[in-house]
Amino acid sequence: MKKLLMYVLAITVLGLGSAEAAVYKGQKVYIKKCRKCHGGGLEVAASKKKKTWKKLMKKKGEGLAKLHLENPKAKKSYKYFGSKKYRKRAKHLKDFLVEYAKDSGNVPACN
């Protein structure tokens, strides 16, 4: 019974806030994994158009991973981009990047 209640709650929460939650989760991934090399976050997201992000983040972020794995300067990120963890969260990261893409109109206030 308790378990069932938990499921119902979880589904409700997921259903209600999934779009915002994904963007937020993606931002968290960014802050944890990308900021140390790229800084900011919103600036990086705003450096490309939605279409470019969608392309880079297709197939669980394959394009973005490849871009790093092929660049000797990004050596320190190889482990992360080769990991399952990256692929698992790639979707959230994509939601964040697309949400704040150059042509998204979602330019956040400077704070």
Ligand code: HEC
């Ligand atoms: C270990 C450092 C490192 C980490 C971690 C890292 N990157 Fe990078 N990234 C680089 C380097 C180095 C380049 C190549 C830039 C260059 O050659 O000037 C790059 C390139 C890029 C580019 C291409 C830039 C362009 O103008 O085409 C994007 C987009 C990018 N990274 C996004 C991300 C995202 C999103 C994450 C987090 C999931 C991330 N990076 C994590 C080091 C890193």
